[in-house]
Amino acid sequence: MANEVPWVEKYRPEKFTEIVGNEETVARLEVFSRQGNVPNIILCGPPGVGKTTTILCLARLLLGSSFREAVLELNASNDRGIDVVRNKIKMFAQTKVTLPPGRHKIIILDEADSMTEGAQQALRRTMENFSKTTRFALACNTSDKIIEPIQSRCAVIRFGKLSDAQVLAKIIDICRKENVSYAEDGLEALVYTAQGDMRQAIGNLQSTHVGFGHVNGKNVFKVCDEPHPLIIKEMIEYCAKGDIDEAYARMQTLYSLGYAAEDIVSNMFRVTKTNQTLPEYLKLEFIKHIGLTHMTVLQGLGSLLQLTALLADLCQTIEIKS
Incomplete structure (x- = not known):
């Protein structure tokens, strides 16, 4: 059990068809993948609705076998200073990678709204200097904290919260695949505590299953440590x-x-x-x-x-x- 792969990663979608919810938004990105002409993108929306996952699916479709060499993924809440932009991001943008015609390297910045203003200004200059070879995808909860010059260089794509029915369907699917013992009130508790956050719902499901062996309401609220x-x-x-x-x-x-x-x-x-x-x-x-x-x-x-x-x-x- 201790070495078990987190279900959040195990069941992370790898194709657009596997992504739950936000169908119109995903369809828009699917058009980008077919045309190959991808702009810089800001994806904003609540946590756990599939922003980073959608970008990774787009990158896989665009880059194919070059995916590993041509994609840099950073969590900007950890690496949020100006040095990261000057070193990691700039060095990756300068790296030469052989790609299919009309394709670009992709830099994914998760939690981009946590970046300092100085780092964002440096990022703006990097986006300008490497616009011919690199595309940037910034995932954030709200676009308000992204500086205006970056917003004007990006297509802003908004994600909405997932519905309870969508979260419930995915949880039941995972329960069947993993042979999880569950009660109806356990599923209700998972949906209630997740509040439209798929990542949290799956994480709570695995924690309850590993910790108690049976998913019911009482066990879920113990794991989540929320008032009943x-x-x-x-x-x-x-x-x-x-x-x-x-x-x-x-x-x-x-x-x-x-x-x-x-x-x-x-x-x-x-x-x-x-x-x-x-x-x-x-x-x-x-x-x-x-x-x-x-x-x-x-x-x-x-x-x-x-x-x-x-x-x-x-x-x-x-x-x-x-």
Whole structure:
């Protein structure tokens, strides 16, 4: 088990047809691969939706047998200084590689929004100087942190979050291939904790399988170390009845288990948003109060007092509305 290949890598798509979700975006890149005329690209979107994987698929199609020599992949969150641009990137761009006509070397920069501004300015100059031989693909969560001169030299391609159904289908497929023992609530828990992030869903699946041998809801939440949504749901429902004592008892249980205030509030938001029993007007009021508390917690005030004040606000909302 210890030497087992991570399933994230084992089941990483190698062809466009294997990529899950973002069909229109992938189709656009497939057109580039057929025409061979690939511009510099910025791929932005949430983590774990297949940005880097899509670029690697494109590179394989374009470069064929020259893929290993003609592709440089760097994680810009680790290698984000100006020296990396001047040394690694520039040296690779200068290297001569025999490629099919009309093809270019490809430099993939993951987490490009983590690069310092100085490094980005140096990268801009490198992009200009080696435009005849090299193409750049920058993957990032948001394109706002990429400087304007680089954005203007790239085609910006946006990825969306994967749907729960897409994540679930992939997880079930892996469970069958790996003979994983699972329960329905385990699959639901994996989809819930992933929040559209395929990489996280597969990683959590493997961790639960290796750690417990059976994938059920309880084991998944132990691995992910997230507050159980059923306890959060009970707490929200007691708030909807105006019963602060019962709601506080559940909040205190979660807090005493060592869960961070941010995790508790984030899960309160997710559970409230998907709750089918709350009236719409009440759901909106609850989300407003939870959002304000989340902002306060992110500023560093994550005490039990803040969380209790939130419960009081939610219970008071009932009284005001009634």
